[in-house]
Amino acid sequence: MNPDYSLLIPEYILAVWAALVVAVDVMMPKLRRDVPAYLAALGALAAGIASVLYIDVNKGFEAIPGVTIMHVDDYTTYMRVLLCGIAVFILLMSAQFVRMRLSHAGEYSAIVLVATLGGMLMVEGTELITSWIALELLSFCFYTLVSFARRELRSNEAGLKYMLLGAFSTALFLYGLSLIYGVTGTTTYDGIAAALSNRGEDLTLALVVGFVFIIAGLGFKVAAVPFHMYTPDAYQGAPLPITAMLSTTSKAAAFALFFRLFTTAFLPAHEEWKWMIALIAAVTMMWGNLVALQQTNLRRLFAYSSIGQVGFMLIAVAAATQDAGSSLLFHMAGYAVTNLAAFTIIVVFFNREGSDEIADLAGLAERQPFLALAMVTALFSLAGMPLFAGFFTKFMLFVSGWDAGLEWLSGVAVVASLISLYYYLMVIRQMYVIAPRVPGRFRTPALLWGVIAVLVVGVFFLGIWPAPLLDAADTAAAFLFRA
């Protein structure tokens, strides 16, 4: 029996569309340089719509009978839609930016699509080799994208650091996989779970070290402390929309892989890795939020703030319950919407002023009240204020950690969350209290105005009426724990 190739239609759309974008760009040299990005955004939208058609499909992609290397279920669908949505917004905010600041406009948009494709494959992979190659696809696209501003030394530096550390973490990850394979004798998630639950009581050191290596490798991809060293430089050096993508696509996909791998394949050995992830989560959230306090550059601030957020999300992986899964998915969506809003605002400001220093935001409320207000929304959401998306999603996350017996971790998370409020408020103070350095209002381009408005509405929607998305996240997470 042939595997069911129709399960992967969204992936085909992305791959073909990426090739198409490059082809169009090559064939029509006169094309305005923001067009490829809009074209690619259409492709991501198409893939997103195609993904919606798989709601309530629950089927494995069996490469050969009995070997399921990918699984399309509601978890996959949820993440596919999220990743495609992120790609649409990233491409929309890229268009102007690429036109003004980058060359190779066609290739840029195509690689963004391929990165999204890699992320989608990471989500659905249920076999170690498949998941790993998908992870590499995502990473390679990011190595290129981060150094895309090739005339800027900072971008080159960021790309180089990201690639070297990425290669190192890949090696660690593979070493971990080989240890797991050596103990269990299989690479499918199902097979590993079966082998782990049959192994009896003895704690195998090889298994623990395998987990350590896998957690370190994935920890690098999601930027958890102590594997976060590249993050601030990559965030600061990368072209601005790619910074946004690093903080959304890369994290969402890596966490989806992380959660699926650990809650399906490694769940029988939960006791052996729970403490490692809980420890990393605690260190990550404290470190990220404390170091964020000292930042003067907006991108570095967001780098450390995203590290803090990673700490919160790791709670869900450590807890590894169905509730934790649904709150992780929910938080990921809220975080993505919020971060995209914040970064679209920064892109507009950067396109206009060429600066990403917090000090230069001074008086933004006078110069461009809409941007300032939208930024306040995003920052309050990230800090977790009530009425905004971030409050409810974080609350769910902390509660799920508490219920899973990680009370201390949820306590640390609340403290870290309070600390984060301080540096978000500092940015707001800069915008509202300090007098502008450069007088005069400026206008936001209509399209980006619309994008920001949609995202801000999204932040409020998730904060005030979270039920629809929460239901979807619940259904999605249930698929991982159906066994």
Added chain:
Amino acid sequence: MDGFGVTAAFWGLSALAVGSALGIMLARSLLHAVLWLILAFAGLAGLFVTLSADFVAVAQVLVYAGAVGVLVVFAIMLTPNSQTGNSETRMVGPGLFVASVVSGIMVYIATQTDWSTAARGDFPATALEIGTALTNRYLLPFEVASVLLIAAMVGAIVLVRAARDEPERRELAGEGEGEVNTAEAAGREVVAAGSHGGH
């Protein structure tokens, strides 16, 4: 494939691989390190033979010891202005410590673990097995790998080749304010000049 000859070959080749890996680390010149690297690849290829993975061994010799090694030598030879020495570092002590702890743990694991082992019969031709796996069980990951290679190739071209399209900053800058952008554009040129000087 058991017997004294095979065992001796295994240990000999292991010593060769590990020894030349050490050589890579200790060599002061980048070119010497590459030569050690090629030797390490050859040692690994020999190890694969003793483990009955004949196809992997051949691929290792052709691709790594051959192509990759020559490529790296070319890359070093063709970039004359880059520094090829191994600079001093203060991290030798901590590095040695971490490396010996990790390798100690790995050796302990390798000897103590109850590995899941495959039955050791006569091995069929491994090329056939690998080919079947790639076109069957791993067809999809194989295709994903091809997407990855294309993406990596496009990325490499983008980063190295001169652009046929240029950013339109100056043009757009004319639309509104002048001062900030001109100052920043000047800054960018200084950065670009700096990058040329650096290499």
